[in-house]
Amino acid sequence: MTRDQIFEFFRRLAEDNPAPETELEYGNAYQLLVAVALSAQATDVGVNKATRALFAKVETPQAMLDLGEEGLKAHIKTIGLFNSKAKNVIAMSQILVDQHGGEVPDSRDELVKLPGVGRKTANVVLNCWFGQETFAVDTHIFRVGNRTGMAKGKTPEAVEAKLEKRVPTPFRRDSHHWMILHGRYVCKARQPECWRCTVVDLCSFRKKVLENPRG
The missing domain is CATH 1.10.1670.10 (Helix-hairpin-Helix base-excision DNA repair enzymes (C-terminal))
Structure with a gap:
């Protein structure tokens, strides 16, 4: 062309x-990050069905840690690879709390350091939440x-x-x-x-x- x-x-x-806009449903940067991480090898429709109840309870990394890995699994068990995804989301949330004050960083270099976050996921978050041209x-x-x-x-x-x-x-x-x-x-x-x-x-x-x- x-x-x-x-x-x-x-x-x-x-x-x-x-x-x-993305067809994933979210209310803040953290929920977007989680939704995109969960969407790997899954449909947006399937992720949205799983996260509606989850995001009604969980809005922050600390709230996710309070829910725990088993609690998260119960919400996302309809999504493919939910066991490994749950482990990554909990590990990601811990790092966000420990190293970023519970906030999602606006840097690709920092985002891709998080468990379960590759370049594509980082680019979606940077584009959809931070308005970057990715x-x-x-x-x-x-x-x-x-x-x-x-x-x-x-x-x-x-x-x-x-x-x-x-x-x-x-x-x-x-x-x-x-x-x-x-x-x-x-x-x-x-x-x-x-x-x-x-x-x-x-x-x-x-x-x-x-x-x-x-x-």
């Missing part, structure tokens, strides 16, 4: 959805970046680096939301729904599905 095509790609998505490359963004030709790369890090270079200024803060939503609902993994895609003419994917197979 050319620079002009990338600009037009995001312009159209922005026109359709001027204020995109590119959190999940499976949807990885697919859309490669499939459209906007940001081709063999690893999430490579796709992130391409997006960092190629996404124009007006769209940088919200670009990863538009790409996630586009990948989740239109440019789907098994079969992209090109017949209803607003940016189909800008995309370099060769095997476009231009007719709805279901009629």
Whole structure:
């Protein structure tokens, strides 16, 4: 994709959805951090179902420590890998209390030191809570970046680096939301729904599905 095509790609998505947001539910930075950490290899819908009751009780790292690992497991047992995730969330919460005064740091370097927090999770928190221009490359963004030709790369890090270079200024803060939503609902993994895609003419994917197979 050319620079002009990338600009037009995001312009159209922005026109359709001027204020995109994560579909994870949270009330503060700590709850967002927990929700994103829990969402690895899980759906946002599944995480939200588990965290509604949890977040009604737990708003701070100290409250999570008071709940304890077993109490946390009881809330998130419907989420994949819940045992290891519970252990990480408790360890993360302890570090936040001990080293950060119970606050979520606004630095990627500090965030990725926390148990269960990788670069993607850190980027989501920095973007959604702190308003930083980051590119959190999940499976949807990885697919859309490669499939459209906007940001081709063999690893999430490579796709992130391409997006960092190629996404124009007006769209940088919200670009990863538009790409996630586009990948989740239109440019789907098994079969992209090109017949209803607003940016189909800008995309370099060769095997476009231009007719709805279901009629």
